[in-house]
Amino acid sequence: xxxxxxxxxxxxxxxxxxxxxxxxxxxxxxxxxxxxxxxxxxxxxxxxxxxxxxxxxxxxxxxxxxxxxxxxxxxxxxxxxxxxxxxxxxxxxxxxxxxxxxxxxxxxxxxxxxxxxxxxxxxxxxxxxxxxxxxxxxxxxxxxxxxxxxxxxxxxxxxxxxx
Amino acid sequence: xxxxxxxxxxxxxxxxxxxxxxxxxxxxxxxxxxxxxxxxxxxxxxxxxxxxxxxxxxxxxxxxxxxxxxxxxxxxxxxxxxxxxxxxxxxxxxxxxxxxxxxxxxxxxxxxxxxxxxxxxxxxxxxxxxxxxxxxxxxxxxxxxxxxxxxxxxxxxxxxxxxxxxxxxxxxxxxxxxxxxxxxxxxxxxxxxxxxxxxxxxxxxxxxxxxxxxxxxxxxxxxxxxxxxxxxxxxxxxxxxxxxxxxxxxxxxxxxxxxxxxxxxxxxxxxxxxxxxxxxxxxxxxxxxxxxxxxxxxxxxxxxxxxxxxxxxxxxxxxxxxxxxxxxxxxxxxxxxxxxxxxxxxxxxxxxxxxxxxxxxxxxxxxxxxxxxxxxxxxxxxxxxxxxxxxxxxxxxxxxxxxxxxxxxxxxxxxxxxxxxxxxxxxxxxxxxxxxxxxxxxxxxxxxxxxxxxxxxxxxxxxxxxxxxxxxxxxxxxxxxxxxxxxxxxxxxxxxxxxxxxxxxxxxxxxxxxxxxxxxxxxxxxxxxxxxxxxxxxxxxxxxxxxxxxxxxxxxxxxxxxxxxxxxxxxxxxxxxxxxxxxxxxxxxxxxxxxxxxxxxxxxxxxxxxxxxxxxxxxxxxxxxxxxxxxxxxxxxxxxxxxxxxxxxxxxxxxxxxxxxxxxxxxxxxxxxxxxx
Numbered sequence: 001x002x003x004x005x006x007x008x009x010x011x012x013x014x015x016x017x018x019x020x021x022x023x024x025x026x027x028x029x030x031x032x033x034x035x036x037x038x039x040x041x042x043x044x045x046x047x048x049x050x051x052x053x054x055x056x057x058x059x060x061x062x063x064x065x066x067x068x069x070x071x072x073x074x075x076x077x078x079x080x081x082x083x084x085x086x087x088x089x090x091x092x093x094x095x096x097x098x099x100x101x102x103x104x105x106x107x108x109x110x111x112x113x114x115x116x117x118x119x120x121x122x123x124x125x126x127x128x129x130x131x132x133x134x135x136x137x138x139x140x141x142x143x144x145x146x147x148x149x150x151x152x153x154x155x156x157x158x159x160x161x162x163x
Numbered sequence: 164x165x166x167x168x169x170x171x172x173x174x175x176x177x178x179x180x181x182x183x184x185x186x187x188x189x190x191x192x193x194x195x196x197x198x199x200x201x202x203x204x205x206x207x208x209x210x211x212x213x214x215x216x217x218x219x220x221x222x223x224x225x226x227x228x229x230x231x232x233x234x235x236x237x238x239x240x241x242x243x244x245x246x247x248x249x250x251x252x253x254x255x256x257x258x259x260x261x262x263x264x265x266x267x268x269x270x271x272x273x274x275x276x277x278x279x280x281x282x283x284x285x286x287x288x289x290x291x292x293x294x295x296x297x298x299x300x301x302x303x304x305x306x307x308x309x310x311x312x313x314x315x316x317x318x319x320x321x322x323x324x325x326x327x328x329x330x331x332x333x334x335x336x337x338x339x340x341x342x343x344x345x346x347x348x349x350x351x352x353x354x355x356x357x358x359x360x361x362x363x364x365x366x367x368x369x370x371x372x373x374x375x376x377x378x379x380x381x382x383x384x385x386x387x388x389x390x391x392x393x394x395x396x397x398x399x400x401x402x403x404x405x406x407x408x409x410x411x412x413x414x415x416x417x418x419x420x421x422x423x424x425x426x427x428x429x430x431x432x433x434x435x436x437x438x439x440x441x442x443x444x445x446x447x448x449x450x451x452x453x454x455x456x457x458x459x460x461x462x463x464x465x466x467x468x469x470x471x472x473x474x475x476x477x478x479x480x481x482x483x484x485x486x487x488x489x490x491x492x493x494x495x496x497x498x499x500x501x502x503x504x505x506x507x508x509x510x511x512x513x514x515x516x517x518x519x520x521x522x523x524x525x526x527x528x529x530x531x532x533x534x535x536x537x538x539x540x541x542x543x544x545x546x547x548x549x550x551x552x553x554x555x556x557x558x559x560x561x562x563x564x565x566x567x568x569x570x571x572x573x574x575x576x577x578x579x580x581x582x583x584x585x586x587x588x589x590x591x592x593x594x595x596x597x598x599x600x601x602x603x604x605x606x607x608x609x610x611x612x613x614x615x616x617x618x619x620x621x622x623x624x625x626x627x628x629x630x631x632x633x634x635x636x637x638x639x640x641x642x643x644x645x646x647x648x649x650x651x652x653x654x655x656x657x658x659x660x661x662x663x664x665x666x667x668x669x670x671x672x673x674x675x676x677x678x679x680x681x682x683x684x685x686x687x688x689x690x691x692x693x694x695x696x697x698x699x700x701x702x703x704x705x706x707x708x709x710x711x712x713x714x715x716x717x718x719x720x721x722x723x724x725x726x727x728x729x730x731x732x733x734x735x736x737x738x739x740x741x742x743x744x745x746x747x748x749x750x751x752x753x754x755x756x757x758x759x760x761x762x763x764x765x766x767x768x769x770x771x772x773x774x775x776x777x778x779x780x781x782x783x784x785x786x787x788x789x790x791x792x793x794x795x796x797x798x799x800x801x802x803x804x805x806x807x808x809x810x811x812x813x814x815x816x817x818x819x820x821x822x823x824x825x826x827x828x829x830x831x832x833x834x835x836x837x838x839x840x
Contacts, residue, residue, distance in 0.1 A: 030822065032716070032815075032822065032823040032824075032825070033716065034802070034809045034812065034825060035714075035761035035762050035763060035811075035825075036761060036762065036809045036810045036811045036812065036832075036835070037809035038809075041809075044802070044815060044823055045823070046817050046821055046822070046823050049474050049477070049817065051800050051801070051802065051803065051815050051817075051823065052803075053802075053803060083803060
């Protein structure tokens with residue numbers, strides 16, 4: 001069994017999404033900031049009349065951000081069935097045919113950048129490609145974030161009498 | 164149509180019938196001596212029975228059949244109605260509702276406790292209920308002979324009469340006129356659906372010019388098992404026959420061509436022109452009465468239509484902008500024309516989505532009846548303005564909030580009969596539901612004539628919960644004090660009861676109403692009652708908004724929240740108790756910076772500051788912005804599930820140049836910056 005994955009780079013590292021999750025790849029375009037959104041959400045773009053939220057993977061992985069280059073791309077992926085989300089990556093490399101046998105389960109000890117979001121590790125030639133789990137990237141922290149917002153709001157009401 | 168869409172039609176009709184049952188039973192309860200509402204009850208139960216039997220929901224059919232029996236016996240005088248029976252009937256309606264819910268959600272024909280009710284009713288009526296007849300066996304058997312006699316068009320000449328005028332006109336256009344008698348299987352419970360399908364199929368081939376019985380009656384299923392149509396078409400009889408008999412449950416379609424009597428066509432027309440103008444006019448009025456004047460449309464289709472219109476509006480705005488910069492001949496006038504058409508289209512589509520508020524108002528009398536009897540109170544519901552129309556999405560969204568308010572009226576507002584008598588009021592309390600139009604919004608008010616809100620209690624509670632410092636609490640007006648109730652977690656009811664729970668209602672109501680751009684406010688009349696006021700947008704999809712610049716980006720503020728825009732000299736902004744305010748026509752208005760509210764810090768202000776005066780939390784607030792770009796129609800797009808937790812924005816819109824502008828949710832934005840107010 002072979003699976004196709006879409007490879008991309010962030011810094012010098014190779015990552016990939018499953019091709020079935022990738023809807024399209026576009027050049028970087030103007031992103032409208034949503035001021036009150038969580039940090040890792042860069043903003044929203046207008047893709048032919050559709051409003052699509054954009055995630056900055058660098059920020060997601062806790063890396064420093066980088067001045068956009070001409071190679072930067074937005075990978076539009078499908079998340080939670082019908083929602084589209086754009087992911088900003090440094091560069092899209094190519095579509096890779098990965099054999100099932102080349103895909104290894106993520107070792108539990110991986111803690112590096114994006115470690116929490118790994119679906120599996122793909123070894124091709126001497127390259128290691130991290131196949132990311134889209135659902136995890138977006139869901140987990142969304143919920144974390146929600147919790148944080150809920151907490152801070154609860155707190156506000158408590159502290160307001162003294163302010 | 165597949166079974167799924169049958170099911171949908173069934174569910175919709177079932178819900179209607181259940182509403183009718185509730186209404187009729189409420190009427191009956193008011194005066195148990197008057198048996199007229201029973202006819203309506205009986206009719207609704209009977210329809211429901213037939214429908215469910217055809218759909219194969221035998222348990223529901225059996226259940227409704229039993230009810231029908233009880234009603235029949237009350238009507239016939241063999242069963243004396245009393246309050247127990249009325250209560251049982253009310254509970255039965257609830258069980259039916261449960262049946263319907265279960266059919267919809269789990270596709271099972273079952274409801275908890277339906278057997279129980281059957282047993283109770285049987286005990287009550289102390290006579291064995293009749294066995295249910297199979298599915299849709301006719302209630303009155305029709306002799307076979309009369310059946311065949313009735314449907315043979317060759318033997319009977321009593322069919323509908325098609326006027327010469329129509330015949331001649333058709334002949335002049337090379338069309339044929341048919342008299343069609345459609346016979347629907349007696350076992351069919353969806354006669355109106357079948358009739359509609361007949362009319363739909365026919366209108367593909369020609370025009371229905373007459374019908375017997377009248378189109379409206381056919382549409383509502385008020386005919387035996389056959390109806391007649393006058394039909395003008397170019398198609399041969401055989402083809403028409405095929406197109407009808409394709410439809411399931413159509414027993415037969417007898418088609419007979421009607422020919423004009425041998426007169427000169429011209430002469431006839433002339434004759435018509437001279438003498439029978441009135442008749443012609445009358446005929447013309449009847450003409451468009453093809454069977455179906457209304458069609459049920461799937462809500463999703465309407466939503467997607469609305470979305471498309473929204474996009475069209477955006478494209479229109481872009482085109483406007485392009486046209487303004489270019490000077491092609493005729494472009495401007497074409498764009499104007501285009502504008503007008505889209506405006507009209509938008510109005511039409513919006514209109515299609517409108518529903519009268521009675522759609523939800525009508526549910527309350529029944530609910531109030533149950534809740535008030537539980538609470539040991541006497542309550543009457545008065546409804547005004549039920550015909551005011553509002554977007555169905557808005558309507559659905561406010562059902563729950565209004566229910567909360569009604570519950571509150573019963574639980575907290577209205578007194579017990581004794582308390583009311585002591586206070587010199589009538590024993591029966593009143594809950595008023597009213598709706599009215601106010602320009603681009605609908606105002607819904609829920610009020611009661613109860614004891615009103617005890618301001619002293621509110622004050623105490625506010626102190627207890629440390630909602631605000633004492634000195635500030637003292638400065639609040641009565642109105643402001645009342646509206647403290649809508650702060651999350653605030654409740655003045657001392658005991659928790661099952662009518663209105665923990666009093667979380669009001670803040671839920673407020674949040675909900677504000678979530679779609681509405682305004683919520685309460686008025687208190689100590690000792691005489693209270694009023695909740697919901698100001699709602701007519702539609703959610705396309706709104707008027709003020710575009711402003713702040714922190715380098717463009718934001719849209721819904722006009723419903725704005726009062727005016729002003730230019731104010733920065734030196735006149737005063738600092739009072741570390742808060743910035745302006746004096747606007749003698750009124751002290753706090754100043755907030757939009758840029759600061761969205762976490763971008765306050766921008767340097769020039770000598771003249773642009774301000775938008777907005778209405779938020781019932782107060783005026785002067786919102787400073789970099790500049791005001793103007794008012795414009797915008798189509799609201801959702802930020803999506805993913806960004807729903809981005810506070811302070813209710814959505815986005817796409818501007819003429821393709822860029823995105825966030826729609827500011829003023830209330831939420833201020834709420835998340837509570838300390839600044």
